[in-house]
Amino acid sequence: MSHTLTVQWTIEPQSAPRPWLACNRCGGHRPFVCSGKTRLNANGRRLDAWLIYRCAVCEDTWNRPIFERRNVASVAPDVLAALQSNDPVWVRQAAFDIEGLRQCTDRIEDLADSNVERHVLGGSAGCARLEIVLVVRQASSLRVDRLLSAELALSRARLSKLETKGRLTLLPESRKALQRPIRDGSRIVLDLTAEDDRAEIARRARGGP
Ligand SMILES: [Zn+2]
Structure with missing residues (x-):
């Protein structure tokens, strides 16, 4: 045996990790919660993409940059489709991307x-x-x-x-x-x-x- x-x-x-950031609305450092929603902004051929977070206290938004000023042709079609449709699988993966979050804040809960x-x-x-x-x-x-x-x-x-x-x-x-x-x-x-x-x-x- x-x-x-x-x-x-x-x-x-x-639950996805929560970045702690200074909240502009309620003041002080607060945990921010992933909303599950993305935002895509086109400026000519350039695209910006964000993942939207909300302050756990006052629900103010924080836009976490996914990419900025990216030429539309260089964005993989499946990523573009995921961003346009708030694809939950893609969003979950991004929300759990701790290395990516570390570029925005030192404190992650x-x-x-x-x-x-x-x-x-x-x-x-x-x-x-x-x-x-x-x-x-x-x-x-x-x-x-x-x-x-x-x-x-x-x-x-x-x-x-x-x-x-x-x-x-x-x-x-x-x-x-x-x-x-x-x-x-x-x-x-x-x-x-x-x-x-x-x-x-x-x-x-x-x-x-
Ligand atoms: Zn707040």
């Missing part, structure tokens, strides 16, 4: 409301070692500790203690593993030998009854 319970977590974020699909790859709930393989198709700034805290119902203080004791590691290995953003293909390894509630933790990790 294997001594490791290996589970795969496929993480599908539900990633909500922890991810849908996590669990799949047992091997081992049983009685195992003292738990290995979680992450599948993250959309770049995310969600931190490892926030994910584990939400999905395993463990406090961040407890997770931090496990890490200090060397009972929680991230592979490929990195320092301050808990503060890292989740990455596709990385593995979280937990040694639960000393945890009285390891069966409960394993149950949460693999899901089901």
Whole structure:
């Protein structure tokens, strides 16, 4: 019998990351929420495209530039069609494009409301070692500790203690593993030998009854 319970977590974020920006209307820095709408402006042969966001407090708009002054001939036809029709698949991809958002602001808030699909790859709930393989198709700034805290119902203080004791590691290995953003293909390894509630933790990790 294997001594490791290996589970795969496929993480599908539900809410797009929220850029924090200075709001012109209500003042101060506010989170902005993607409206799902795009705006296209033609100026002769030149096109501007934006993704529209709204201030979470006063709903004032912020136009996030997708491209500016682009020659219409250089815009891929499927992108143009998506922009003209507010294509939800395209909009979702743009809304989750964290690297693109980073060009507009340093502060991006990633909500922890991810849908996590669990799949047992091997081992049983009685195992003292738990290995979680992450599948993250959309770049995310969600931190490892926030994910584990939400999905395993463990406090961040407890997770931090496990890490200090060397009972929680991230592979490929990195320092301050808990503060890292989740990455596709990385593995979280937990040694639960000393945890009285390891069966409960394993149950949460693999899901089901
Ligand atoms: Zn506002």
